[in-house]
Amino acid sequence: MMKAAVLAKPADIASLPLRVTTVPKPAAKPGYLLLRVRACGVCRTDLHIVEGELPALTSSLIPGHQIVGEIVEGATPEIPAGTRVGVSWIGGVDGECPYCKAGLENLCDAPTFTGYSVNGGYAEYALVRSDFAFPLPDSLDDLHAAPLLCAGIIGFRSLRVAGVEPGERVGLFGFGASAHLAIAVLRAWGCDVYVSSRGASHRELASSLGATWVGKEQDRPPVLLDRAITFAPSGDVVVSALGSLRKGGVVAINAIHLDRMPEFDYDRLLWGERQIRSVTNMTRSDARDFLEIAGKIGMRPKITVFSLDQVNEALMAVKGDRIDGAAVISP
Numbered sequence: 193m194m195k196a197a198v199l200a201k202p203a204d205i206a207s208l209p210l211r212v213t214t215v216p217k218p219a220a221k222p223g224y225l226l227l228r229v230r231a232c233g234v235c236r237t238d239l240h241i242v243e244g245e246l247p248a249l250t251s252s253l254i255p256g257h258q259i260v261g262e263i264v265e266g267a268t269p270e271i272p273a274g275t276r277v278g279v280s281w282i283g284g285v286d287g288e289c290p291y292c293k294a295g296l297e298n299l300c301d302a303p304t305f306t307g308y309s310v311n312g313g314y315a316e317y318a319l320v321r322s323d324f325a326f327p328l329p330d331s332l333d334d335l336h337a338a339p340l341l342c343a344g345i346i347g348f349r350s351l352r353v354a355g356v357e358p359g360e361r362v363g364l365f366g367f368g369a370s371a372h373l374a375i376a377v378l379r380a381w382g383c384d385v386y387v388s389s390r391g392a393s394h395r396e397l398a399s400s401l402g403a404t405w406v407g408k409e410q411d412r413p414p415v416l417l418d419r420a421i422t423f424a425p426s427g428d429v430v431v432s433a434l435g436s437l438r439k440g441g442v443v444a445i446n447a448i449h450l451d452r453m454p455e456f457d458y459d460r461l462l463w464g465e466r467q468i469r470s471v472t473n474m475t476r477s478d479a480r481d482f483l484e485i486a487g488k489i490g491m492r493p494k495i496t497v498f499s500l501d502q503v504n505e506a507l508m509a510v511k512g513d514r515i516d517g518a519a520v521i522s523p
């Protein structure tokens with residue numbers, strides 16, 4: 193048996209929908225690793241799952257998709273027993289659909305979502321596909337590695353989708369878990385970073401991490417941006433980012449869910465070959481490339497640690513934007 197946070201029925205997080213209880217430990221099977229969970233990051237997507245903005249796919253679920261774990265069973269020659277691995281949102285792909293065959297596995301027609309279509313890491317143990325577990329650099333400890341596994345990898349993919357080149361002017365709209373990791377990569381690439389965020393403490397954090405300019409949600413960066421990435425689940429923020437772009441610039445939307453997309457003036461905001469692109473999931477090469485950079489630059493996310501018993505509180509804090517950096521569950 194093991195301790196786990198179980199979602200029986202999605203509901204507003206204020207009603208404490210996750211119940212910490214004892215459930216059977218998952219059984220090992222070929223092609224899978226049984227991990228002892230050492231840490232699991234908390235992502236805004238978990239909140240969307242727990243509150244039902246993303247429809248339930250299973251009758252009962254253990255969420256959590258930024259898992260740092262130690263291999264207990266299922267070791268392979270490539271990943272020997274005791275190896276510390278990370279697991280992210282994409283827990284597997286079919287390998288057969290046209291997208292997988294074209295190297296676009298992030299768009300796979302039949303993906304497995306860790307902590308959504310299968311049980312995740314808000315538990316003492318987790319069963320994961322061995323080909324979707326990434327060995328972690330020794331320079332990253334368990335608690336600090338966890339937020340890199342979704343927030344970090346998807347933030348990194350957002351930079352790729354936005355087409356960021358070294359030295360460019362890049363806007364980050366919203367400054368939560370993902371943005372505060374993306375800025376480290378951008379600074380390593382010599383980019384000037386312009387951050388707009390509604391939270392005063394988020395703005396202070398952005399300044400301390402090397403932002404060239406920091407403003408409130410409605411403030412306009414003082415220069416035209418080459419690229420912008422939006423992190424807030426708000427269509428108004430996307431339009432605001434679009435209004436800050438030079439001709440030919442790109443807005444990449446790093447959000448799995450937006451409240452709504454408002455009407456906007458095409459002639460003024462999109463014409464001039466500006467682009468809006470969404471960022472969907474991640475590939476294994478995004479994960480490996482990002483973890484390599486993170487290890488090299490000694491990335492150290494700002495974290496707030498919660499116990500497994502405090503999982504509802506952790507999600508409430510994410511909902512209320514009360515966390516600077518990332519929330520992490522330590523089982």
Ligand SMILES: [Zn+2]
Pocket residue numbers: 285286287288289290291292293297299300301302
């Ligand atoms: Zn596929």
Ligand SMILES: [Zn+2]
Pocket residue numbers: 235236237238257281342343
């Ligand atoms: Zn996530």
